[in-house]
Amino acid sequence: MNPYQIYNPQYYDPYTHYDFDYYSQQQNFDRQPALERRVNQLERQLQVQKTELDRQNKEMGRQNREIARLNKEIGRLNNEVTRLSQNDERHTRRLNRLNQRLRTVENRLNIPFQATDGEF
Incomplete structure (x- = not known):
């Protein structure tokens, strides 16, 4: 037993030592599919927005050419x-x-002139 609580890699007491790294890795592993789904959703959303912006830019270019022509x-x-x-x-x-x-x-x-005459 280690009376000074100095870390010794050979010493492992399952009742007093809790492996936080394993626990946090397990939580991250459980969250990973949700995170991947969210990342995929955001990537799709970005692609849709990019496509919409490209379409709007193309439309604006057409409108600018029409304005220049007009x-x-x-x-x-x-x-x-x-x-x-x-x-x-x-x-x-x-x-x-x-x-x-x-x-x-x-x-x-000496020809009389009248403004209302329609004849010469």
Whole structure:
């Protein structure tokens, strides 16, 4: 018997010594299938989330390309509107000059002018 309670590997008293390592290993062994199931479940969940994110990224890429195409079309339409507006301004200035010339001719020829006349 070891009176000083110094560890001696040859000394083992089954009534006073309890093998904690074996007990903890046994608990871990009992928990192992549950842990493996949980890890597998989390891995599947991650895979589903990755697949969903990949799908969303692909959809966002398609939407971004569509937005870029629509922006290009809007730019083209804006250029067309600007061109038509400038054309309209040119025609308006030309009509104003023609109206001034017409009034000058009417005044020289003493032709009465009425704004409600539909005829010349």
